[in-house]
Amino acid sequence: MLELYQWELSQYSEKVRLILDYKGLAYRKIEVTPGIGQVDLFRLTGQRQVPVLKDGNKYIADSTAIAKYLDLEYPDRPLIPKDPKQRGLTLLIEEWADESIGIKGRKALFAAISQDQSFRKALLPTSTPDLLKTLVEGVPSDLLSVLGLGVGYSPDVVRSAIADLKQDLEALTLLLADSPYLTGDEPTLADLAVAGLSILLKFPTGPYLDLPESLRGKGIPILAENPDYAPFFAWRDRIYSQFRKPIIGSPTGGSPTTIQID
Structure with a gap:
């Protein structure tokens, strides 16, 4: 069985999970513990970041590389069209989504959890011990703001990210106004990338995480509750209902297992 080294709330990991489900491939989720788990992963693959897909003796890092590998090795339900124009548009949208929605979504989410203690606590996986949940909830907002500055998430950077995401969601809403999918009448990697990467903006309504x-x-209230973007999120949830397998009763099981590197 395929194994996905991941973080449950990594939008890039979710992009790969959605792709695997779309292709109907069974896989096992392995949660990489920040710190020591990343060191072990680097020792094995030369890559500290997730997602990493293991297929037999092969390790494939990076969500785009994983998507291309899966299309080559498991060609059923192809992700990338053969038509040159559609292929080019699909790859262009996928790369744009990685660099825009993926990166800026993390910045916008950081602002939301910095200001809302209950939201911060609720974001922890359901398997998190109550004591740790209480500790996380009690971290002062001022301290989180300082930590944000340390990783480049200044107030100006966050405001700029949110402004860009508003434009992104407006553009996506317009593109989908008269089309079921972003590049035509069939789903492609572009749709799965945009849908999976958008989870940090608004979580899906079903039991997928x-x-x-x-x-x-x-x-993120300013995005998730804006009626102008409701058509986009409705489209995203349709993608999930069509292709994403819910946690309950799925081959992946419920919560991911802890990392175990042979």
Whole structure:
């Protein structure tokens, strides 16, 4: 069985999970513990970041590389069209989504959890011990703001990211106004990338992530609750209902297992 080394709330890991489900491939999720787990992963693959896909003796890092590998090795339900124009558009949108929605979504989410203690606590996986949840909830917002500055998430950077995401969501809403998918009448890597990467903006309404049920359909208020973007999120949830397997009763099981590197 395929193995996916991941973080449950990594939008790039979710992009790969959605791709695997779309292709109907069974896989096992292995949660990489930040710190020591990343060191072990680097020792094995030369890569500290997730996602990493293991297929037999092969390790494939990076969500785009994983998508291309899966299309080559498991050609059923192809992700990338053969038509040159559609292929080019698909790859262009996928790369744009990685660099825009993926990166800026993390910045916008950081701002939301910095200001909302209950939201911060609720974002922890359901398997997190209550003591740790209480500690995380009690971290002062001022301290989180300082930590944000340390990783480049200054207030100006966050505001710019949110402004860009508003434009992104407007553009996506317009593109989908008269088309079921972003590049035509069939889903492609472009759709799966955009849908999977958008989870940090607004979580899907179904049981697809190891999160409390109360967070389903919730997200960054300024984006998730804006009626102008409701058509986009409705489209995204349709993608999930069509292709993403829910945690309950799925071959992947419920919560991911801890990393075990042979």
